[in-house]
Every structure is written in C-alpha cells, then in structure tokens.
Amino acid sequence: MMLQFEGVVATGSAALDSGIGHTALKTLNDVTYLYSVTGPGGGIAVWKLVEGALPQLQDTEYFSGTITFQVGGIGMPATLAGDDQLVLDVRTATGLIGYDLNPDGTVGPLQETGTLTGGGDISALVQFGDILTIAHESTGQIATYTVNGDGTLSLSASIAGQADSMQVLQAGADHFVIAADATTGTISTYNVDQNTGALTVVDNSDALATLGIASPTAVEVVQAYGQSWVVVAGAGSNSLSVMELAGDGRLIPTDHVLDSLHTRFETVQDLAVIESDGHVFVVAGGGDDGVSLFTLTPGGQLVHQDSFADTIHSGLQNVETLSVAHVGDELQILVGAQQDEGLTQLSVSIADLGIVRDGFGTVTGTAQNDMLSGSILETTLMGGAGDDILNAGIGATTMHGGAGADIFVMQYGSDPTTINGFQAGTDRLDLFDYPLLRTPGQLMFIATEQGAQIKFLDEVIVINSSTGGPLTSAEVFGAGFGGPDHIPVDFGDFGGLxxxxxxxxxxxxxxxxxxxxxxxxxxxxxxxxxxxxxxxxxxxxxxxxxxxxxxxxxxxxxxxxxxxxxxxxxxxxxxxxxxxxxxxxxxxxxxxxxxxxxxxxxxxxxxxxxxxxxxxxxxxxxxxxxxxxxxxxxxxxxxxxxxxxxxxxxxxxxxxxxxxxxxxxxxxxxxxxxxxxxx
Known part of the structure; x- marks a missing residue:
C-alpha cells in the first residue's frame, strides 16, 4: 500500500494559502468538503473532494470585522439544533463564534451563540449528540454544554483542565473525552454523563507513565475490531502511541512507536485515523518534512505501510495539519505545512481492500488485500492473491501469503511460526513485537535447504521460500529493518521479570x-x-x-x-x-x-x-x-x-x-x- 503524490492546490491568495493551521472535514449531502483555516488576518478556504482528482475550490471567506485579528487559526465543525457550523477560536469573544455551513459546503453568515462561561477563546471542541465539550484556553477549564432545541447553549459542567486536541469516544455504555495538551504535557480522560454532561476524571496515570509521551500534540480515536482505540502523537518523544479504551475508561497501551530513518513523523504535529471497509489506517506528519502511513491490526499494533518524503513538487516542509477522507476507492490525504503554501494531496488506493478476519483452524482470505490473524490455538492463515497482512497468533501459526506483496507480522511469546511461499524482495517480515530487537544482526539466522530458520530469545520462525531454495538474511531483510522502532508497552513482556x-x-x-x-x-x-x-x-x-x-x-x-x-x-x-x-x-x-x-x-x-x-x-x-x-x-x-x-x-x-x-x-x-x- 503506497502513498501517491497527486499535487498541490492553492487559492492564489497568500492570506488563505500561507500558515494553514488547521483542516477539518465535513460531509454534506454525501459530498465531503475540506475546510482549511489560517490565522489572524486570514480566512477559510473550502475544497470539494473529488475521486481521482485534485480538490476543487468551492468557496473562500476572509476574516473581517472584530474577529479579523482575533482568530486563533482553529476551525471545528459542530451542529447546533440541526444547523452546521464551523466554530472558531476567537480570543475576545464571549460566546461561541462560528460560520454557518450551507448544504453545498459554502460558508454562510457568522454567528455568535450565547455567552460561554469561559468565553470564545477555545482551544479544542468535540461533540456527541447534544453535548458539546469545550476546552477554554484563557480560564483553564474544560466545560460541557447542552445544545437546546433552539440552538442555544446551557452550561452543564466544568472542570479544571487544558487541551489543544480533544476527541470523544464511546466504550461500553459510556462516553469518554480524551484530551491532550502539548504545553502542559498532559493526557486526560473524562467520563461524560450523556444525560447531565457531568465530567468525571478517570485516572490513567499509571498506564501513561510507561509510555513516555512528551508534548502530546494530537489525539485521534476510532471504533474498530469490536474495541475502542485511542492514538496519541507525541512531538517531544517523536512517537505514536496506541491504547485500547476499556469500558471503565482505563487506557490499555498496545503499541508505542518512535520515528526512525525509515519514517517521517519526527516532532509529529498532527495525525489522522480513518476506518474504511473494516480496515484502520493511521497517517502522521510533523517536522520531518513528510508523511507516514500505518495500518492498525486487531491487536492494536501499528504496521508501517509507507512513508513519503517532501520533494521539490510537494509542500511538506514542517507539516502542521492533515486530514484523511475516504473518497470512492481511495483515501485522500490533505496536508498543510508551515513552510509551504497551499495543500498537498496524497492518495492511497483502497480499491482492493479485502476482509479482516481472525480465528483458529484454517482462516482463508480472498484475492484482495486481506488482514488475517491467528488465535490462541493452532491456526493456518491462507492469504490468497492480494497484498495481505498476516498476523501470527499465540498458538502455532502457519502462514501462506500467496501472490502479492505480503507482510508477515510476528507476535512475541507465541508458539513456533511457519511461513510458506516467502517471496524474497517482495514479501516483508515484521518482527517489531519482539522486545529490544533493532537489527537483523541480533537474530540467529540459519539458512536451510528450503529457506531459513530464525531464532530470537525463545521465538522460532521457519521460513520456506517460494523458490524452494535457501534464503539469506539479506534476501529476507534487505539492508535492515524498515519502519519505526517499537518500544515495549508492558515490561513483563521481556520474560524473566x-x-x-x-x-x-x-x-x-x-x-x-x-x-x-x-x-x-x-x-x-x-x-x-x-x-x-x-x-x-x-x-x-x-x-x-x-x-x-x-x-x-x-x-x-x-x-x-x-x-x-x-x-x-x-x-x-x-x-x-x-x-x-x-x-x-x-x-x-x-x-x-x-x-x-x-x-x-x-x-x-x-x-x-x-x-x-x-x-x-x-x-x-x-x-x-x-x-x-x-x-x-x-x-x-x-x-x-x-x-x-x-x-x-x-x-x-x-x-x-x-x-x-x-x-x-x-x-x-x-x-x-x-x-x-x-x-
């Protein structure tokens, strides 16, 4: 799965093309629009996303009047009594400031709704149902408001807290707000009563302490594989962290990856998570002048798919914001950068996405790009003809990739794993679940008549080549491992501790x-x-x-x-x-x-x-x-x-x-x- 550069789009106005600090997506009448927002003295550009083409400029709106130089460069969609708005961070406002969004995606009149307890100086906003959760920057409060039938707002609850990135996610019967703040370096979890809006802090300090996330700049959430997931970007730690959100609000770390020479998310500033046809994709970018693409496995592990480095044609110097939309048979990634004007569009074809399936016994895929996972019992995974991701289970797992460029993902602590039909130079072996493994030189690699045997600690992998002959380490790993560095999230995984x-x-x-x-x-x-x-x-x-x-x-x-x-x-x-x-x-x-x-x-x-x-x-x-x-x-x-x-x-x-x-x-x-x- 590859990132494809499509082009750069711009309005031709420096006020709208330079210093894009935030992008937001909104689907209206089955059409997806992207709203790019600049800061003081700037405005909003509206782009219509079209399959197989660059975005089309739909509308522009320059900040004017009293808000011209008071806008903080953030635009967040919200719905007030059926009316869609793009809410802005306006430092001197007393109420909720936002532009109406018309059914064709264009920008309507500027509105101010009510009087907010913390004023209109907003650093983050999320909504579920008729409850808005707002982070008020000037007062250091996170508050919930109920949207009344006439579109007005009533304060429900308020609690001390700061956030410049915030998402809401359901786990079990409850809703939880996950808030991250880069300045204070905090990541907070709040249980939000869906009837009263009351906020209750969930203590996740122990789980977060093991990850070492520094300067969390972005948080995204998704429900997939029957679980609720949270992904956090850490600019200071050059990291992406994945956590499962339990029904009681506990965050359970499942993966923590660090930027490497093979990826492009150093000093990561923004990330996006999207679910398409049962598959979950994560995109991240920052000060590394590029973008990295991952797939999230059902076990909560990030599998690196591709990274795209800035070129003389793209505009990815110091990525500031990015959004990902599912448009037809492709993912469209729109990226705004600090040092470049306009928006860079990358795309990923998902026309051949197959099934996501796990189990034991024999698990069979399709001719498309499947993701198959083993179980606690002995399992045989049959990938088929596509570019498949095959995940080893705890029990003994036999993997048949078939034709296509397959990724075989190992699991530490599993019974022996066998890979059949490995295509040197095409297929890839992902061993990053193995603790403290950084180079192929740490492995015991033994060439065999049919392929190779790999040993690391108590792990054993048998690889049978597609040619039926022996394999060398260079044929399996090339010049070395690609992708990010994975850091253990449970130190009990080392064994012996x-x-x-x-x-x-x-x-x-x-x-x-x-x-x-x-x-x-x-x-x-x-x-x-x-x-x-x-x-x-x-x-x-x-x-x-x-x-x-x-x-x-x-x-x-x-x-x-x-x-x-x-x-x-x-x-x-x-x-x-x-x-x-x-x-x-x-x-x-x-x-x-x-x-x-x-x-x-x-x-x-x-x-x-x-x-x-x-x-x-x-x-x-x-x-x-x-x-x-x-x-x-x-x-x-x-x-x-x-x-x-x-x-x-x-x-x-x-x-x-x-x-x-x-x-x-x-x-x-x-x-x-x-x-x-x-x-």
Missing part, C-alpha cells in the same frame, strides 16, 4: 475474571488452552484481569504467578524458627504441621523441609539477600495433599479450567512460601 509484589490472601482464593480478586492483586495470570499457546496478562491492583479470549469455550490450564511483598511483613524470624523445629522432627509450636504448612516451609522447593529452608526464611525476614525468594503458589482447591510429608513435599501448581466467552471462575488455594501459620 517478575510481577510487582503486593499483599495476598492465605487460603482459599476465588478466581473470577469479571470481579475483583484481592488475592490476585498485581499477579501474572497465565492461561494455556489445550493444544494452544499461553496467554499472559497482568491483574490490576484489585486483582481484575481480562484474558481477551474470543467467544467460545476453551479448556486449559490456569497458572498464577505472584511475588511476595516485603512491606507486608508476613514472613518473620518466628517462621524460620517453626521450619527449624520441623527440620529436626518437632512439630510447630501450635501442633502437628498440615500439608499446607509443609508446602510453605519448603521455600527452596527441593521437596524436603530442612535447615536450608529455615536459613532462607530468616534471610528474607531480616532483609538479607537470598537465593530463594518468597513467592505465592496457587493450587487447585480440590488437590489431594494427604501424601505430603517432611521428606516428600510434592505438588503441582495451577488448575484445569473451562473458560466460556472469556469468563473464568474457579477456586484455588493460595500459600505464601516461607510463611508458617496455624490452621
């Missing part, structure tokens, strides 16, 4: 995926379906977790890993004394040891209770280093422990479960190794 420690619950623990689980706070939850790959997720501080399984019934093993929190002081020198008594044949001070006591005593996990266990427990109790750290073990609540003795501490962790439609419910026994308690 233990979950964060926290308090636990000794004894019976009810595991319920749809409820809080106090005994599972911050634990790693692993589910391995029969015949499939292991899914690993982290429970939050209340023990809630989501395996993210597809609909259906899956049988398999549930394993829980949880470390000990020294802040709880549950392990003391008295525990070491009890184990020492047991190691010499004495009972604990409260009486005979139970099987659970014996399991807790064997902290070295060598199958016996002895003085080495007592020493390790004492070291933990007094804060000394030890080779045997304390941890929680979780057993099937129905496990028969009657055969356990001081010299035979043998048991299996985990439990066999049946998961129905992503819901899991079972009871387990939780034991803290090193903590001896009477029962």
């Amino acid at each position: 233990e979950p964060g420690s926290s308090d636990g619950v000794q004894g019976t623990v009810t595991v319920a995926s749809e409820a809080a689980n106090p005994g599972l706070s911050d634990a790693e939850i692993r589910f391995t379906p029969d015949g499939g790959g292991t899914i690993s997720v982290r429970a939050d501080d209340e023990g809630r977790f989501d395996l993210g399984l597809p609909s259906g019934t899956f049988e398999g093993e549930l394993e829980i890993i949880k470390t000990y929190s020294t802040a709880s002081y549950e392990i003391t020198a008295l525990d070491a004394l009890q184990v020492l008594r047991m190691s010499v044949g004495l009972d604990p001070t409260w009486g005979p040891a139970t099987p659970e006591n014996l399991i807790a005593a064997d902290i070295t996990r060598d199958g016996m209770v002895n003085a080495l266990d007592a020493l390790a427990i004492l070291q933990i109790a007094v804060g000394l280093p030890t080779a045997h750290e304390a941890e929680w073990v979780f057993l099937d609540d129905d496990t028969d422990l009657s055969g356990i003795t001081e010299n035979n501490v043998s048991y299996e962790t985990g439990v066999d479960v049946t998961v129905v439609d992503n819901v899991i419910s079972t009871d387990m026994t939780s034991i803290l190794l090193g903590n001896l308690e009477p029962v």
Whole structure:
C-alpha cells in the first residue's frame, strides 16, 4: 500500500494559502468538503473532494470585522439544533463564534451563540449528540454544554483542565473525552454523563507513565475490531502511541512507536485515523518534512505501510495539519505545512481492500488485500492473491501469503511460526513485537535447504521460500529493518521479570475474571488452552484481569504467578524458627504441621523441609539477600495433599479450567512460601 503524490492546490491568495493551521472535514449531502483555516488576518478556504482528482475550490471567506485579528487559526465543525457550523477560536469573544455551513459546503453568515462561561477563546471542541465539550484556553477549564432545541447553549459542567486536541469516544455504555495538551504535557480522560454532561476524571496515570509521551500534540480515536482505540502523537518523544479504551475508561497501551530513518513523523504535529471497509489506517506528519502511513491490526499494533518524503513538487516542509477522507476507492490525504503554501494531496488506493478476519483452524482470505490473524490455538492463515497482512497468533501459526506483496507480522511469546511461499524482495517480515530487537544482526539466522530458520530469545520462525531454495538474511531483510522502532508497552513482556509484589490472601482464593480478586492483586495470570499457546496478562491492583479470549469455550490450564511483598511483613524470624523445629522432627509450636504448612516451609522447593529452608526464611525476614525468594503458589482447591510429608513435599501448581466467552471462575488455594501459620 503506497502513498501517491497527486499535487498541490492553492487559492492564489497568500492570506488563505500561507500558515494553514488547521483542516477539518465535513460531509454534506454525501459530498465531503475540506475546510482549511489560517490565522489572524486570514480566512477559510473550502475544497470539494473529488475521486481521482485534485480538490476543487468551492468557496473562500476572509476574516473581517472584530474577529479579523482575533482568530486563533482553529476551525471545528459542530451542529447546533440541526444547523452546521464551523466554530472558531476567537480570543475576545464571549460566546461561541462560528460560520454557518450551507448544504453545498459554502460558508454562510457568522454567528455568535450565547455567552460561554469561559468565553470564545477555545482551544479544542468535540461533540456527541447534544453535548458539546469545550476546552477554554484563557480560564483553564474544560466545560460541557447542552445544545437546546433552539440552538442555544446551557452550561452543564466544568472542570479544571487544558487541551489543544480533544476527541470523544464511546466504550461500553459510556462516553469518554480524551484530551491532550502539548504545553502542559498532559493526557486526560473524562467520563461524560450523556444525560447531565457531568465530567468525571478517570485516572490513567499509571498506564501513561510507561509510555513516555512528551508534548502530546494530537489525539485521534476510532471504533474498530469490536474495541475502542485511542492514538496519541507525541512531538517531544517523536512517537505514536496506541491504547485500547476499556469500558471503565482505563487506557490499555498496545503499541508505542518512535520515528526512525525509515519514517517521517519526527516532532509529529498532527495525525489522522480513518476506518474504511473494516480496515484502520493511521497517517502522521510533523517536522520531518513528510508523511507516514500505518495500518492498525486487531491487536492494536501499528504496521508501517509507507512513508513519503517532501520533494521539490510537494509542500511538506514542517507539516502542521492533515486530514484523511475516504473518497470512492481511495483515501485522500490533505496536508498543510508551515513552510509551504497551499495543500498537498496524497492518495492511497483502497480499491482492493479485502476482509479482516481472525480465528483458529484454517482462516482463508480472498484475492484482495486481506488482514488475517491467528488465535490462541493452532491456526493456518491462507492469504490468497492480494497484498495481505498476516498476523501470527499465540498458538502455532502457519502462514501462506500467496501472490502479492505480503507482510508477515510476528507476535512475541507465541508458539513456533511457519511461513510458506516467502517471496524474497517482495514479501516483508515484521518482527517489531519482539522486545529490544533493532537489527537483523541480533537474530540467529540459519539458512536451510528450503529457506531459513530464525531464532530470537525463545521465538522460532521457519521460513520456506517460494523458490524452494535457501534464503539469506539479506534476501529476507534487505539492508535492515524498515519502519519505526517499537518500544515495549508492558515490561513483563521481556520474560524473566517478575510481577510487582503486593499483599495476598492465605487460603482459599476465588478466581473470577469479571470481579475483583484481592488475592490476585498485581499477579501474572497465565492461561494455556489445550493444544494452544499461553496467554499472559497482568491483574490490576484489585486483582481484575481480562484474558481477551474470543467467544467460545476453551479448556486449559490456569497458572498464577505472584511475588511476595516485603512491606507486608508476613514472613518473620518466628517462621524460620517453626521450619527449624520441623527440620529436626518437632512439630510447630501450635501442633502437628498440615500439608499446607509443609508446602510453605519448603521455600527452596527441593521437596524436603530442612535447615536450608529455615536459613532462607530468616534471610528474607531480616532483609538479607537470598537465593530463594518468597513467592505465592496457587493450587487447585480440590488437590489431594494427604501424601505430603517432611521428606516428600510434592505438588503441582495451577488448575484445569473451562473458560466460556472469556469468563473464568474457579477456586484455588493460595500459600505464601516461607510463611508458617496455624490452621
């Protein structure tokens, strides 16, 4: 999928062509119009988008009167009681200032609606239904207003906050406003009551802290693949971040990419996200004098498709604003830049878009450009004749790209993946889900009679070439990896890093995926379906977790890993004394040891209770280093422990479960190794 330069359009007026600070799209009577807005002393140009051609100039409007030099260069579409407007940021206004938009896209009279609590100095505006959410720059407030039947506005709620980019998105039954502000470096989430307009802050500081987004300049949202997605551009971090918006307003990071020599979004200023025929595309640009195009996978990963660098014919020096529209069989990208006049049009053909499909067993595509994804179970992906994107699942995945330029996207932590029919120089292998992988030199690349085998950490990829002969690293990767650098969004993905420690619950623990689980706070939850790959997720501080399984019934093993929190002081020198008594044949001070006591005593996990266990427990109790750290073990609540003795501490962790439609419910026994308690 390639970015195609189509041309540059301009009105011929410097006031309308230079310093375009904002572009906005509006569809009226099934025709899409683009409105480009300049700053003080400028105005608005209206462009009609036409398939297969450059935009046609539809109308112009110069700022005049009292607003001439007070306009901030922002134009945001809104609908007030059925009347469409292009709302402006006017510093000295007291009400909502905007031009009426006529049915043919032309600009009508200038209107001022009511008196806004924060005035007309607006830095961002979004709307859903009859509720407007407005960021007031001068007062540092984000307010919601109800649009009345006569088009007037009534203040609903107000909260301290700043935003120069804002979007609204539904997740579950609720609506959420995502606000980004480059000056303060903040990204905020607000739950908006759709009846009253009341704003409630959702704390996403922990999720955002792991991403390291600096100077967030733009936020875009989309609903696709049955989920709600948020994409944030960071100018200071040269980054694009993808997050899933959960039904409770939590942001769950799924990808974080940095600009590289192969992409064009350094100091990114704007981005656009669009869904077309079930596929999601992301376009970004900034100070890198160009534009980059990505596809968003159902797992929330950005796959780089193409980047276009500025030429002597285009106008992409320091991209300031961009908009993307679906017009016929193409995506039209209209870009305004700081150093160039007019709007540059790029296009992407989507005439051959195919299906988006996932599953297990055999997943078959079409002769068009499909996106197919594997599952937790063994899957075969049959791409067909198009330029396909094939995403490996957690389970063993076999991929057949077929004819066309295919992209094979690997998933870290999956079972072995096999690629058949790889076309050197045409197909592409995307390994950016592998943590800290930057060059092919980090891989173990082994040429085979039929192609190659690639190993990285515990990952294994078998590639069978389309010619049936061996492949070299240069034939698979060329001069190196293309695309951006992907940064891990969950440091647990490195493998070997233990979950964060926290308090636990000794004894019976009810595991319920749809409820809080106090005994599972911050634990790693692993589910391995029969015949499939292991899914690993982290429970939050209340023990809630989501395996993210597809609909259906899956049988398999549930394993829980949880470390000990020294802040709880549950392990003391008295525990070491009890184990020492047991190691010499004495009972604990409260009486005979139970099987659970014996399991807790064997902290070295060598199958016996002895003085080495007592020493390790004492070291933990007094804060000394030890080779045997304390941890929680979780057993099937129905496990028969009657055969356990001081010299035979043998048991299996985990439990066999049946998961129905992503819901899991079972009871387990939780034991803290090193903590001896009477029962």
